[in-house]
Amino acid sequence: MSSTELLTIIEKDGRAAKDKDPNLSDAELKRLYATMLAARIMDERALALQRQGRIGFYLQALGQEASHVGSAAALRDSDWFFPAYRQPGIPILRGVSFDDLANEWYGNDVDTSKGRQMPVHYSFRSANFVSISSPIGTQITQAAGAGMAARIRGDDTVFMTYFGDGGTSSNDFHSGLNFAGVYKAPVVFVCENNQWAISVPLKGQTASETIAAKAAAYGMPGIRVDGNDVLAVYRVCKEAVERARKGDGPTLVETVTYRMGSHSSSDDAARYRDEAEWESWKQRDPLQRFQRYLTKRGLWSQDWEDERAAAIKEELNAAIKRAEARPKPPLASLFEDVFMNPTPQLREQQRQLESLEGPEADDIGEFPL
Helix, strand or coil: CCCCCCECCECCCCCECCCCCCCCCHHHHHHHHHHHHHHHHHHHHHHHHHHCCCCCCCCCCCCCHHHHHHHHCCCCCCCEEECCCCCCHHHHHCCCCHHHHHHHHHCCCCCCCCCCCCCCCCCEHHHCECCCCCCCCHHHHHHHHHHHHHHHHCCCCCEEEEEEHHHHHCHHHHHHHHHHHHHCCCEEEEEEECCEECCEEHHHCCCCCCCHHHHHHHCCCEEEEECCCHHHHHHHHHHHHHHHHCCCCCEEEEEECCCCCCCCCCCCHHHCCCHHHHHHHHCCCHHHHHHHHHHHCCCCCHHHHHHHHHHHHHHHHHHHHHHHHCCCCCHHHHHCCCCCCCCHHHHHHHHHHHCCCCHHHHCCCCCCC
């Protein structure tokens, strides 16, 4: 395919285009759908928590479930993710519990980031899911560097990194793709082109005919795929992963999708986005589209959906209740992980904190000096 064609597999009636179906097993198809459903339910619940003032911030992936779940499914468990902040289905797919996700929203004492990150900026070593950061594009060069290291070591690990259409305007996009192309790093660069970088539309972001077309300048294939078609995304990314694993270098995949929600809980997309555009994309909902395909295969029913949704909500609500009840990290954790050997200045700062009177002092806890 060229970098301007758009690969689609699931047709409007739910049938798979001839000779394009990746032929996943029934169990894998249901697992992908259940993961997409869990990501959507979790998004809706977490945004409600933010609106209630129970967590401070949230970013939804509404409408982009097929893009990140389909691409992530193409990797082995030993492969690595360098994510952006709109891929909540990946940790779920990799077996991360709702408890671990909810703990991060609240920044409590068992949060893997010890309360130091914004909500939805996850980091899960057990899932090979590298820490999300807010600065746009930083993960792109990190993935390229990790891929270069793997190639030097001679192992067959593949790395996948995500960014939006706005991320293609960052310096890290150029640097990351350039280095990966030169050194044939085993990286799959996934641009989730959701048409909006906060309030800047795609037409204000680039003059290129497509984002995938940018790949040619870096000496790698550029593939454009329907990002609301989970099977098409899986097929394209599976081929890109296999290419990387064989030592043939990186690929840029542009998943054409749409950000159905606002940029974040701090944004109101209705102020800058046309409602007709939103309604048009709503008709292409990735979950409904996958439902039609699964129904043709005899794998989906409303009863099955309702049963799965009820189980997800029950598990998620229990996890939220536990996370909310836990204390914040002790103040002593402020001094951990700063230096391997605490500096005199750091020791002095801790002594000053310990000398404070009041409830704060009771929360300091122990820290070896």
